Amino acid sequence: MSLPSWTDEKFGTMKRAALWLVTVVGEGNVFTKEDVKQAFPGVSQADRRVRDLRDFGWRIDTNREDLGLNQHEQRFVFQGEPVWEPGKGTRPASSITDTRRREVLARDGHHCRSCGITAGEMYAGTFVSAQLDIARRPVVQPGGGTQVEQVAECNRCRVGGKGLTADADAVLARVGRLGGLDRKTLTEWVSADAREFAEVERIWADFRTLPADARNKIRAALSLPPV
Structure with a gap:
C-alpha cells in the first residue's frame, strides 16, 4: 500500500513531517533544522511538530542521545505509529505536560x-x-x-x-x-536519596580523560608497566 504524499496539505504539519521523514529522509539518516525549514516553508514550529512524533513511538535522536551528531542535527532512527492513518494521529492522553x-x-x-x-x-x-x-x-x-x-x-x-x-x-x-559494608553504603545513599561518588571513582574518571602518555605516568606511580 502506497503512502500518502507528504506535500498533501490536507494533513496537519505533524503528519506531513512523519511522511517526509519516511519518504525523504529515511530511517537511520540525519537531517537538520534547516532541512525541516526548507521542507515546510512558512510553517511555524515545524521543527516542534517533528519532535511531537516522539509521543507516538518515533525515535528521533539529537546530540543528547547520539554523540556523533552536532547541535543542529537530528537522526531519524525508526518509525513509530503511522500517524497519517485515521485515528492514529491523536496525541496520547498520557502525554506529559x-x-x-x-x-x-x-x-x-x-x-x-x-x-x-x-x-x-x-x-x-x-x-x-x-x-x-x-x-x-x-x-x-x-x-x-x-x-x-x-x-x-x-x-x-x-x-x-x-x-x-x-x-x-x-x-x-x-x-x-549485600555484605555489611555494601549494605551500609547503600543505606547511606538511600537515606540521602543521592549517591556520593568515592574519591577513587572520581580519580578513575579523570584518569580516563588523560592522553596515553599522561596515563602512563599514573601507571608508573602505581608500579604498573606502560601500555
Whole structure:
C-alpha cells in the first residue's frame, strides 16, 4: 500500500513531517533544522511538530542521545505509529505536560533516578553534560502487579533503559545478598536519596580523560608497566 504524499496539505504539519521523514529522509539518516525549514516553508514550529512524533513511538535522536551528531542535527532512527492513518494521529492522553514535568523533576530532586546525575553535570570520563527529561518506567510492585511511573532520567539512561522494567521484589532480593559494608553504603545513599561518588571513582574518571602518555605516568606511580 502506497503512502500518502507528504506535500498533501490536507494533513496537519505533524503528519506531513512523519511522511517526509519516511519518504525523504529515511530511517537511520540525519537531517537538520534547516532541512525541516526548507521542507515546510512558512510553517511555524515545524521543527516542534517533528519532535511531537516522539509521543507516538518515533525515535528521533539529537546530540543528547547520539554523540556523533552536532547541535543542529537530528537522526531519524525508526518509525513509530503511522500517524497519517485515521485515528492514529491523536496525541496520547498520557502525554506529559510542562507542569507535570516540573513536578516530577522536583520530586526526584532534579537527579536522574537511574544513575543519580544532575542536569548539566558531566558524565564521568567525558566532556558531555547530562540533560534530564521524563521517562515512563514500568515498575513491578511487591505482590506482582505492574504500575507505570514517571521518573526523571538523563539522556543516556533514558535511551539505554528503553524497554526495561523495574522489579521491586528483585531489588529487595539483591539487597538481601549485600555484605555489611555494601549494605551500609547503600543505606547511606538511600537515606540521602543521592549517591556520593568515592574519591577513587572520581580519580578513575579523570584518569580516563588523560592522553596515553599522561596515563602512563599514573601507571608508573602505581608500579604498573606502560601500555
